[in-house]
Amino acid sequence: AQTVTQSQPEMSVQEAETVTLSCTYDTSENNYYLFWYKQPPSRQMILVIRQEAYKQQNATENRFSVNFQKAAKSFSLKISDSQLGDTAMYFCAFVVRQGGSEKLVFGKGTKLTVNP
């Protein structure tokens, strides 16, 4: 089974500090894509960062970066200089390919609260 596990249901961080959200996944494929999505209270899903498995370099997007450990099947998200607007649900997701089709499989999410 191809699954995504987020082991931290809830986390909190003080404004301006750094927080890391964990994600592990299971796949037998060698080439795939991993994503972190943010869902604020508006419930709109927003792409935070994307990683291609064949690229060893960790992806970064401004204050967001990942620690991609392919052998360990780990894909954690680091948020630096946390802001109140970062308060949201964060979902780790992974593209699964079966035959000629693909689908996005999600973890159950981590609820992040940034405190002033």
Next chain:
Amino acid sequence: DGGITQSPKYLFRKEGQNVTLSCEQNLNHDAMYWYRQDPGQGLRLIYYSQIVNDFQKGDIAEGYSVSREKKESFPLTVTSAQKNPTAFYLCASTVRGYGYTFGSGTRLTVV
């Protein structure tokens, strides 16, 4: 601007009634998806379609049906066979592997 439009934003269903959720995209994406979101469950895949006139069941397809007659449209019908339909429904589309674009969702409530 290109994007995905879901309607309505809120929908109420009576017992035994079928309802249809609309999803339209103008991104020229081939693949479209329907997800259901419940508290503590993350997003679970209901149905997906890679091309027009073709679709596959996801993990929780029972009680739902879809059609894909046009590239731009992927409506989801919640049938009376779905015993617990109260949830938040999200539609998405993608260019393979690049990233998935989501609509703003439909909140369905049984009354």
